[in-house]
Structure formats: structure tokens, C-alpha cells
Amino acid sequence: MFDTLLFLLVDGITNGAVYGLVALSLIVIYTVTRVVNIAQGEYVTLGALSFSSALSGSFNLFSWLVAGGLAAFALLDLADRRLLSSVRIRILLIRSVWIAGVLLTAFAAHKFPGSYWLAVLAALAATVSLGTLTYRLTVEPVSGASPIVLLIVSVGVYMVFHGVAVLIWGAEPQSVPPVVDGGVSLGPVFITYQSLWICGFAVLAMAGLYMFSERTLIGQALQATAVNRVGAQLCGIPVRFAGQLSFAIGAGFSAVSGLLLAPLITANYDMGFPIGLKGFVAAALGGIVEYPTALVGVVLVGLTESFSAFQISAFRDVIVFLMVIPILLWRNAVRPPEAHEH
């Protein structure tokens, strides 16, 4: 009995760490841009799948697509006639380096197949860029819209990502190796090193984000944009940059959690969406704005899932998804969301 309990606990915490990273991503994005990102789970999928193909040495379509998108959006930005030529050159320079970064990491991973960290880098460069691109193309044009419109737009983004993932990688699951094989035995329970990596990265990411937002001016600017968008604009903080940055952070965290989780469940086009939803259930406990409460939510979701999987496995997801209703009701009573900004 105790063995089972311990096993479920470990399982729950590993899953919880992944949901925690997704919840963190959702909160960063929501607070800065007011987008409840339904597509968040897709970054988990894309992280895992692009990592898998980078590791196998194939130079995949995904990095090309992202690089092409970046180039298109650089052109879009340069088309602004009001720019000073110095600014124009700076944009051109930054974007070229950026595009080169995406392609070079992909190329390096292609040249040295099997190199774990190069593949991580390639996958991360592509997904993070995709995050900023998504903000630029689907949020910025309607940044004044109500959260509900932004939410529905993100549903559209989810559909596109989901479809593209199938187009590029097909429906078959891809195998993904762990960082290090093996694990440790904790009494009767075997814990894979991968689980430890996941938990370790989750802690590191949260600590890192905390330090970033408390100690650096850019991090504080991100917080400021989240608290008061108009105030941030009046301070000269470019809110569009803040939005892109939040999407980049969100995409990066989710992608890494995806490629770390993949060895435990196999990577496929469908892996991300339920993870995104469960991360959302956790984040909802804190109204998608409070990190600490969201962490409680993460533990709650992870454990509920493990234990219900053990008790009534078929209804596991039903229970976890429906958890969001009482959570939202409670949150709505305590602190309802602002219907509209301003």
C-alpha cells in the first residue's frame, strides 16, 4: 500500500512539475498580454517533436518555417516608413542575427546528429522564435481587444499548430531519449533520472524567472506591463516588446518541459494539448495571475491525476478537467477577472 502511495506521489510530482512549467508560461503570457493561451500545450508538443528530429539529424521543415516567418515579420517591421534609418539598420541587424541563429543551430544539430544539447538548442531556438512570431502576428494587431477575443484567436493558433505538427511529423509517436538513462531506487520505488531532471528544471526555471523579474530592469518592466499597461507605456516601456518577450519565455519553458517529458511518455502530435489544459487548471487556481497559488494548483492537479488514474483510470481526465469549474467559481467569487481593460 505504502509502495503504491509513494509511486503515485513521485508520478504526481513529476507530472506536476511539467504542469507547473506550463502554468508558469500561461501566467507570464496572460499577465503581460491578457491572452489566455489555449495553444500553450502545442509548444510542449513542438518542443518535443522538433527536439526529436534535431537529435536524429534531420534538418526539419519546422526551423525553416520559423526562419521564414521571422524574415516576413522583419520585412513587415521595416515597412514602417516613419522609422529612422539608424533604427532600421538596428532592426535589420538584430533580425538577421536572430534568423541566422535559428538556422545555424538547426544546421549544427544536423551536422552533429545525436548531440543532445545541440538538439535542445535547435529546438529551443525554433520554438521560442515561434512564440514571438505568434504574438506579432495574432496578438499585436488586436492588442486592444477583449480577453475573450484574444482567447478565441489563440484557439485558432492551436488548430494551426496542431495541424502543422501532424503535417511535419506525422501521427506516429517519435522516440526521445532521456538526458541520462537509468534512475535511483528509493526504497521500493524506482525514480528515473529524467523525473529528477524535470523537477530540477522546473525549480530552476521558477527561480530564474523570479530573479529575472525582481532583479533586472527588463524583468521589472515586464511586471510593470502586467500590472498597468498604460503606466508602462507612459514610462517608455515598449509594450510590444514586453508581449513578445512574454511569449518567448512561455514558449521556451513549455518547449523544454515537453522535450524533458517526452522520454517518459513518447512524443507525438497529441501530447501537448491535455498538458496545456492541465497546466491551465493549475494556473486557474491563482486566476492565471498569481504564481504561488498556481503552484498549489499544480500539486493539486498532479496528485489528483495520479490518484484518480489509480482508482478510476478511465475517468482520470474527466475529473482533472472538471476540477477547473469549482476552481473558477471560487476564483470568480474571490476576485473576478476584469471584464475589460481600462
Next chain:
Amino acid sequence: MPNLRISGLKVGYGRATVLENLNLAVSPGELVTVLGANGAGKTTLLNGIMGLAPPRAGSILLEDEQLVGLRPEQLVARGVVLVPERRELFGNLTVEVNLRLGGYRTDASSKSLDRIYSLFPILAERRKQKAATLSGGEQQMLAVGRALMAGPRLLMLDEPSIGLAPLIVQEILRVIGQLKADGLTIILVEQNARLALSVADRGYVLEVGKIVLEGTSASLSTDPRLSQAYLGGAADYAAARDQVYVD
């Protein structure tokens, strides 16, 4: 030194036009006040200059550079800074972080922080406190301080006296006077007309989106049309009322 020249400005929200064909000029180092009743369009004017409500027509020239079409952050980078009516502080960040963010564009040194603290000593005492915990007067000082951190060439203040006790208003006024003495160009929007005219060089009076009166502070203070326009008394309401009872 800035020389602001606004001509033919049209600003609105949604389908509604609030300001139309508005002309206004501010000379270097001048303190100009914009007065008017509620709904006259004073805040809209400042939002229009600041790019928060993008102008639909007209031009805003700051030393021959066209400001229309620039985003707020670009304007801040050019030294056009607004202290908004609602202050728009970052409530859950500390006083000091609020101030540092005010200098986001200028890589503000601790020297400029010290300058703000010497202008508003109370802010130095409260530096580690969250902005939301400050009193109304302290928040207004923080809002002004944050704007100054951006190193403004043109400072715009939207009703800085609103909802504040007279003593605090005097304190804010003292700082505005000091900034003017330092040579800063200022646009002050106020509901409290006497207060504003006591510090301003010149003034404009807005009524329903149009400038109906302008002149030096001295001439405006004695102009009977001011209180009329301000309190809305230009119309012959008595006649309108009596019309009902004629028959």
C-alpha cells in the same frame, strides 16, 4: 529647448470626435495651463499628444519633428512625458522600482533618483514600500517623480490636484514652480482654475472640444468670460426655462 506647435488637431475615441481643429502653441520654458469644465476634452488633448488616443488629423510639431503617429514609448524617448490623471502607478512594485522604471529609456543613474528624493523627501522614506500602500498625495508625488525620471523636455500634468487635500496641493504646486524655474516646459491641465493660473504663464480655455479663450494668466484671471466658460454659464438658460411656462 522645445517649442510645441499643435495645429488642426482632431482626436476622438471610437466613432466620437472629442477635439476638432485645435491649435495650441507652447514656447520654450513656458508653463501653459489648459482649463475647462468636465467633458471639455482636456484629458483627450493630452492623450492625443501622447499617442494614447492617436490623432485623426492635424499636426503636432516638437522642434520641427512631427509627433503624430508615434507610439507612447517613442514619445517618451523624445522627452515628451505625461503624468496621467489616474496616475497609472505600478501598485505592487516598490516606490523605488516605480521610479527606476520611469527612467527605463534613459538608463537612469542613481543621481537622478537622488534628485527625485530631494524634490520629494517623503518618497525617499517610502522607497521600499509598495506604491499601492501610499496615500493619495504621496502617489501623486510618485507619479510626478516617475515622469521626471524619464528626463522630460516637455512635461504634461493632468489634474495633479484632483482629490488631494489643500496642503498636499500646495506641495505639488511648489514642485511645479521649481521645475519651471529650472527651465522645464510644462503643460498643466487643471480643473482648479485659480490654482493653475497662479503658477502658469499663459492659459487656454476649452469648451466642448474647442478653444474659446486664451491669454496670459493675468488677463484670464480677471476675465469674466473665464468663470462663464468654466462653469458653463455662457448660455441663456433662464430664457430656455421660461419658454416652458409662457403658455
Next chain:
Amino acid sequence: MAEKSIPSSRRSPATASIVVAFAMFVLACIIAAIGPQYDVTLLVTVGLTSIAAMGLTLLLIAGQVSLGQAAFMAIGAYVSAILARDFGVPAFVALILGVAASALSGVIVGAITLRLKGHFLPLASLAIGIATSAAIVAAGGITGGASGLGQIPPLAIGPLSLTDDRGFAVVVWLLVAVLGGGLSRLLHTRAGRAIAALKTDAEMAEIFGVNAARLRLIVFVVAATLAGLSGTLYAYYFKFLSPAPFGLTASINLLIACIFGGMAHPFGAVLGAAAITALEMLLQNTVARMLGLSGNVELIVFGLVLICVLLRWPGGIWSALQRIWPQFSAARPGRNIELTPSKRSTAGEDLLTVTGISKNFGGLKALQGISFGVGPDQIVGLIGPNGAGKSTTFNIATGLLAPSEGDVLLMGEKPPRRVSDLVHRGVSRTFQHVRIIPERTVLENVAFGAYAQGHAGMMSGMFGFDRKEEAATYAKAWRALEIVELDGLAHEPASRLAMGQARLVEVARALVSRPRLLLLDEPAAGLRTGEKLKLVTLLHRLKRAGMSVLLVEHDMDLVMNCVDRVVVLDRGQGLMTGLPEEVRQDERVIAAYLGA
């Protein structure tokens, strides 16, 4: 301009609704009669999607978004299929029970989730939708799980059995036509105006007597019922059920159909349903085959359609058709009708009495010890500089806020518990920030003010049993527009009005509710001098007609020339109460306004 020659009475939306519904039905019958089998199946699919999409569109018109509408389709489908197949319930009875089950789940889900604000509601509906399809898979013993549920008996009423696909298509489109025509008519009736008002501002709707929570639930249940009907018919047509067509994708596709259709009209939903079905067929049969791509192309394209429509074409198909769709109009009554208060006040009885009210927000004292009254045939002005507490006083007087201390009496009684009962007490108001229904005409906005005097519900709205009541409502609305001298703009969309006109429309709307006490919140802000003069004349006319007015206003001179008494507030405290002449000469008042 040939269309001008058509008499206006025949170009009403109600007539057009019937014409379009009939034309739709005839077209469907023709396709059902002569089209190949494949087309008949498509026809049924479009029809079924339309039924559910019309429900969702009504929900969207009320300002709510559901991302889990397919759950109600699933409930209808599975309940009726299982009852008919495994429990031997007659097919038609099972159909009724299936739809009833959807309606009931709509009541339950709505009762639980409709209090959620902003984006919480669509998120909750998303979770419910996904959980429902997961539950169908999980409960494999009853539902057949992922492998599905076959051998569903055909739809039959007694000996009449609907086994013919073509006949089925005709039945489906008969339903589409009746529902579409009815809902289209509903938009411009008492219930339809209330639903549109709900989206604009629930508080405003309540001021005119709409029980917002109840109406929201009703609309939600209607949408769930239509989804259930669609699902049930799906089960009887395809005779096979699996969780796939009721999953997240189905809910999203339904939403796309509505958004593509314009989110404004049931016929838009039908067109949206037809458009996405056509697009789906095109992608499956042509593009995917030509490029040799697997089935997910449609997911990508639908996603792109959703993003692009929301970003670039938020009005959807309906916005393009609106130009040829007849504008709503109502005939102007021949004779003049009186718009006097519902009940004459007796002398000496105060309509509003405020005694010693205070209000604290957290630690902030917004109001301290304010007292005043509004007597019969009296105009009272409430003035004070910005931040003096005028709005707070106003909201306490109308029961929107509860005072921390003190008492408010409206017509001698405590303010009603529900805001929607205020109008029955004889109180109406306007808003500082104009709250009118932007997409409706001026006349319809004013007509909404008569909500509390009417009784016609959704059914009589859909099928035209409300003609007499509507005629009376519009007669009042015309009269109110004449009083504020805006009858020339009656058929303008409210969104095109200038600020001053919009404020007067709010006054007219309040007049239609025939109040004894009218509360005006800064009616002169943004008005030009000429308009202000008209407002003063209007207020005195109202007073003469026996109405009392509480006026919150910044324009001191206007107030001074309008009112019988003035209450001056400054920083949350009552500075003085008196006659206009007394207040005008008071040094403290001048200081508070112009500055010391």
C-alpha cells in the same frame, strides 16, 4: 433605386425573415428531391450544424461565448440513441427526451457557470466540453466508448417511420426554416432588445427591468436545447454515434461557423454553417487529394480562417449582407399619446429621501453623512467638483451600492433588493458614460425602455403574437423621441450618434419607462450650448408633466437655472443644501469649484 418603390411595410425584417426562411426551405426541398445521395447527406449536415449554430449565435448576441457547445449535442444524441436502442423507448419519445436532457443539462451547467465573469465562462465551457467527450469514451459500457454505438432505430411517430434520407433532409430544413425565421423575428422584439441590451451592459438592462441572470440562463438553455436537437437528429440520421463528432473540434467548428456568419443573425449562422461545410468538403476532396496531404489540412485552414476573420473581418458574412437586409422600422403612430408618469405623486410625499448616508471603500471614506430629499414635481441638483462623491451618492440612491451607514427611501420604502425591480417602483435613470445598444437603431434603443411594461416572451416574439404590444411600445418610443426632438434620427444606428444626441436618446429611453423619479447622471457633459438649452427646456417640461428629477451635473449655471434645490458635495461631505440663489452666493461653493 428600384428598391425604394417597394412599400416600406413589406420590407420589414419580419417579412424578410419569412421570405428567406421559405426560400431556404424550398431550395432544400429541391436539392433533397433531385440531388444525388451525397448532396442529401451534405444538406442534412449543413442543416444540423445550422440548428446548433443558430443557438450559439443567440448566445453570442447576448454577449456570451461557449467553447463546449458540442457537449449538449452529445448529450441529446446519446440519450435519445441509448433510450431508443437499448430501452425500447419509441423513437420520437426518445427524441423528445434527448432534447429535454440537453435542456436540463443546459439549466444545470448554466446555473453553475453563468455567474463566471469575462473569459472565465468560455474557459469553463471548454473544460465541460472536453470532459464530456472524455466521459463518453470512459463510460464505454453504456456509450460504446471510442468504438461507437450503432444500430440506432429510425425516427418514427407511431406507424410513420422516417427511413428515407431525402424525407429526413426535408424535415431537418423545415426545422431550420421555422427556427431561423422565428429567431430572426425575435431579434427585433421585446425579448430580442433585452438580449442585445444584456450584451451592451447588464446593469443598464436591469435598470429597465430585465432580470439579467434569468434572461442569461434562458438564452443559455435555448442554445443548449438547439444543440441537443441537432445532436438527436444527427443520431437518427447517421444511425451511428461515436465521440469524435462531439469533441473539442466540433465545438470550435460550431463557433467558427457563427463567427464566420457574423455573430449577429441566425441566417448568418446558417450561411456560416454552409460555408464551413463547403470549405471542409473542398479541402477533403480536392486540396488534400491533390497535394497528397493527410486530413489535418482542414484543421490548419479552419484555424487560419478563425484567426483571419477575427482579426480582419469581425463582422463576418452578415456584415456584407446587412446592407441589403431591410432596416428595422416601426410606423409612427397617427395620434399623440401621453407619456406621463405611471402614477401621480401625492403632495408632501418625498420620492427619494437620503438620511445620513456614509460609504467606505476599504479605508477610504468616500461619503460622510449626506442627507437630502427629492419631493414631488421637484428638480434637485447634486453638484460638486471631481471626486466629491456624486456618483457614489447616485449609485446608493438607486440601490446599486449599499451605504455603510444611513438610510435610503424610494417612494417611502427601502430600495428594492433587485435592481430590476427599480423600474416598477417608478425610478429610471441615465448613465454618465452612455450605455446604448450600438448595433440597434435609435428607435429600438428607446423602445427597450418600455421593457417593464410589456409581457411578450420569446415564443410570442418568434411567432408574432406580440403585434399589439409592440405597436404600443413603438408608439411610446416615437413620442419620447419627439419630446427630445430626435425623431428625425429614429432609424439611425445608435453607434453613429454624437455624444449629445446619445445622451438625449438615454433620456428618451428613460421617459418610455414612465418614471415618477428620473435620475440624470451628467446629462450635459459633452453637449453643445444649443443642446444644453434644449435640455433645460426639456427638464422643465418633464417637471410640468409631473416628474421629479435628480440631476448630477458639472455645469453649475445649467443646474442653477434648472433646479428647485441644490445639494453641494465636496470631498465626500455635504457642503450645503439650499436654493440656487443661496448656493450661487456662497463663498465656500465658489472656493470648492474655482479653487481657493
